[in-house]
């Protein structure tokens with residue numbers, strides 16, 4: 330049984346994440362999408378929401394599970410008897426960061442291999458922060474996130490606008 334972990338913040342899980350998860354799930358017997366419980370950055374969605382959004386997105390795929398995790402990804406991989414950590418690559422900017430992390434992870438646990446999947450073209454410029462920016466400004470997210478994620482984002486920003494926070498951004502979608 331070859332198990333791989335796909336760790337991330339997933340705030341929220343979008344179609345670029347889903348594409349990587351489905352492609353990785355074809356390479357391994359089981360893929361665990363591992364949602365950071367305590368991300369080192371500000372998040373819009375709670376841990377539980379990020380978990381549930383990812384769960385709904387991969388629910389149709391029997392060999393993909395979603396779990397929360399904290400601590401070192403390589404330790405988590407070891408605990409789950411996983412042989413690989415999957416990450417997605419969009420651009421050179423991703424590469425530099427991933428290169429550093431992969432080398433540090435190998436130092437920590439050489440048994441766990443880093444596997445990088447290149448983004449699919451339609452998602453090459455898709456990231457959670459852009460998804461949130463478009464949602465905040467009321468733009469269409471069609472084809473970028475699962476439908477329920479679009480709804481969740483709209484609800485969240487409407488609630489914030491009602492509470493008095495006006496959208497501020499320079500992004501022109």
Ligand code: ADP
Pocket residue numbers: 336337338339340345346349415416417418419423447448449452453454455456457
């Ligand atoms: P993190 O906070 O760990 O960078 P993210 O939730 O932003 O986590 O992303 C998780 C993983 O998915 C990362 O490896 C990231 O490079 C990858 N990823 C994000 N968006 C895309 C995309 N559009 N195409 C391919 N991979 C992606």
